[in-house]
Structures are given as C-alpha cells and as structure tokens.
Amino acid sequence: MILIPSTASPDRPSPDAVCHAIAQRNGSPLFLVSRLLGGAKRRLFISAYAAMRVIDDLVDENFLALPREQRPGQRERVLEKIETWRLQARAASRHAFTPRADSFHPDVFLALNETIGQSDLGDWPWDALADAMRHDVHEQEIVTWEDFLAYCEGATVSPAATFAYILACEVQDGHYRLNRPDPFCRDQVRDMAIFCYLIHIARDLAKDARKDRQLITIPTGMLAEAGFGRDTLAAGLDRKASLIPLIRALTDRASERLATGLDPIARLPLRTLERWILDRLLNKYRALHLQLIENPLRYL
Incomplete structure (x- = not known):
C-alpha cells in the first residue's frame, strides 16, 4: 500500500483543522457548546464529532439522497466504506491508525489517533454507530x-x-x-x-x-x-x-x-x-x- 502524507504542509491543512472544518459546517448545537470546553477536551470532542459526522454524511447525503432506483448499485460500495470507517476508528482508538491511499477521510483518523487514541473510551461507540449506518444502507x-x-x-x-x-x-x-x-x-x-x-x-x-x-x-x-x-x-x-x-x-x-x-x-x-x-x-x-x-x- 502507498502511504499518504500525515503532516500538514503550506497547502494542506492539519488533521485538527480538517476536523474543525467538518465539525463546524452544519452549526450543530453540540459544536457550538464545545467551544466552552478546555483546549484538550475541545480537541477530543472535535475529532470524535468529525469522525461520526463523516460516516453519517456518507449515508445520508451520498447514499440516501440518491434516487431509490440508483441505491442498489451503490449499496455494497457504501457498506464497504462503513466497514473501513469502523476498522479505522477501532485502530485510532488504540493510537494505531496508519493512513493509506484507500483510507476513508484519513486526516480525521490521524486526529483521532492523538485524542481517542489516548483515551479509555473503548470500541463500543464506533461499532454501535456502524451498526446503525448499515441498518440505514440496507434500508431495513x-x-x-x-x-x-x-x-x-x-x-x-x-x-x-x-x-x-x-x-x-x-x-x-x-x-x-x-x-x-x-x-x-x-x-x-x-x-x-x-x-x-x-x-x-x-x-x-x-x-x-x-x-x-x-x-x-x-x-x-x-x-x-x-x-x-x-x-x-x-x-x-x-x-x-x-x-x-x-x-x-x-x-x-x-x-x-x-x-x-x-x-x-x-x-x-x-x-x-x-x-x-x-x-x-x-x-x-x-x-x-x-x-x-x-x-x-x-x-x-
């Protein structure tokens, strides 16, 4: 596999900046109140929120927004993305995510490495959210x-x-x-x-x-x-x-x-x-x- 860059450059925002842009774009009340948290907890929130936001957007905006007749042809691809997301989140929770050419939103998970990867939160939230996303994509x-x-x-x-x-x-x-x-x-x-x-x-x-x-x-x-x-x-x-x-x-x-x-x-x-x-x-x-x-x- 080809590794992609993991550090910011003059024309590439940092992982933290990528997460911040994702978290703020829909004006969530959670994001707004997160600004009251101290710096370390705010960074933890922003990376976790961004990670959950990107998978929710994939399902709601990139799959369920499709005309119903087009969804069957995209279902397996989206299910594979959900599993990729879940495995990346589990890896990041152990500070072990390594970005690759086929990674899903790798900058988000690089940020997650440095936050959730330094926590005792565990895997359950990521596994449970992936289950809900699969439910939506299967249109159960x-x-x-x-x-x-x-x-x-x-x-x-x-x-x-x-x-x-x-x-x-x-x-x-x-x-x-x-x-x-x-x-x-x-x-x-x-x-x-x-x-x-x-x-x-x-x-x-x-x-x-x-x-x-x-x-x-x-x-x-x-x-x-x-x-x-x-x-x-x-x-x-x-x-x-x-x-x-x-x-x-x-x-x-x-x-x-x-x-x-x-x-x-x-x-x-x-x-x-x-x-x-x-x-x-x-x-x-x-x-x-x-x-x-x-x-x-x-x-x-």
Whole structure:
C-alpha cells in the first residue's frame, strides 16, 4: 500500500483543522457548546464529532439522497466504506491508525489517533454507530418499539455516550481517563438520549417525510396506529391535523424517557462547567418537548 502524507504542509491543512472544518459546517448545537470546553477536551470532542459526522454524511447525503432506483448499485460500495470507517476508528482508538491511499477521510483518523487514541473510551461507540449506518444502507424497516430501541443504540446512544465521556473524563498528562466500566456512560445517558432523539424526530417530521421514507425512523406499528405508513406520511403533511395523534405519541414516549432518564444522567461525575454545558443542551430539548406538547403542529 502507498502511504499518504500525515503532516500538514503550506497547502494542506492539519488533521485538527480538517476536523474543525467538518465539525463546524452544519452549526450543530453540540459544536457550538464545545467551544466552552478546555483546549484538550475541545480537541477530543472535535475529532470524535468529525469522525461520526463523516460516516453519517456518507449515508445520508451520498447514499440516501440518491434516487431509490440508483441505491442498489451503490449499496455494497457504501457498506464497504462503513466497514473501513469502523476498522479505522477501532485502530485510532488504540493510537494505531496508519493512513493509506484507500483510507476513508484519513486526516480525521490521524486526529483521532492523538485524542481517542489516548483515551479509555473503548470500541463500543464506533461499532454501535456502524451498526446503525448499515441498518440505514440496507434500508431495513423499524417495525416494533423494540426495533426502534435497538436502532437507537447506534443512532443516538452511541454519540450521546461519547459526548458524556468527553464531559466526564479527566485529562492527565496528555491522556483522557474516566476509569469506569465500559457500559457506564451509555447506561447513564441512554434514556435521555432517546428522549432527545424522539423530540428531534417529532420536530423534523415534515422535513424528513419530504426527503425520503428511510429517514422516517418511527416504528411501523406507531405509524399504523396513527393511520400512516412510511410511504403515506408525506401526503399527511397536506392534512396537518391528521398528524396530531402521531406527534402526541412521540411526545408521550419522550415523556416516559425523560422521567426515567433524569436520575441516571445526574449521576455522571461532571465538574461545574461540564454539568452546565450538559444542562444547557438538555434544556433546549426539554423546551422543544413542551412546545410540541402545547402545539403538536408547531414545526409542520
């Protein structure tokens, strides 16, 4: 294999700069609050966020954005990219990623070498997110609530647990350490992550329905109870009142997760600044939750 350059040059941005450009381009609230973190933790966040962003963009923008009839011809190629991404992330988590000519976003993983590769985060977030991405590329149905929860492990619990780790870890001599059992962060954030995801789904229902049925991650059973299928939901946007039962079902499920998620997330060992950052983010979703309860049609 031919190795590609791993250092910046006058006409080549550094790996950290590449990650920063990726992380800032969609104006995510997570990126905006990350600026409040100290330098070492901010660097850890930027590289982890960029790594997760590039695989999500590959699936959503480069695959699901294709006309449906073109996807079968691209499916295997994208699945191979997802596996390449997963293996690169696992290597970087051991400070062992080596860029090659066929690497996927190698600069991102060079940056990950120096951040996640110096941490005790582990492999689970990368494996779980890869599972969710493969689910999307296979265009599998989410039929039951249990299917939805399984999908959430990769789609929302994985990035949320990674963010919680970044907030909770201690920086020691260039290393990041939490010194807790591997499931700790995901167990503490799971219900609140699902709460936020359900609110995200309810808020973006119209936008996702207009784009593609695969972006609708609501269980088929929940859709059917509200009188819809994935292929008929977009038509319901012309009859907004007909969507009220579906949005209420989503906010009811979110209320359940909020009730069970507050105590676990309060047990994260956070310093004052990190706790304030987390509370600020969660309060945004809690405000959206209340808005959708008061007016289910607010974002349609």
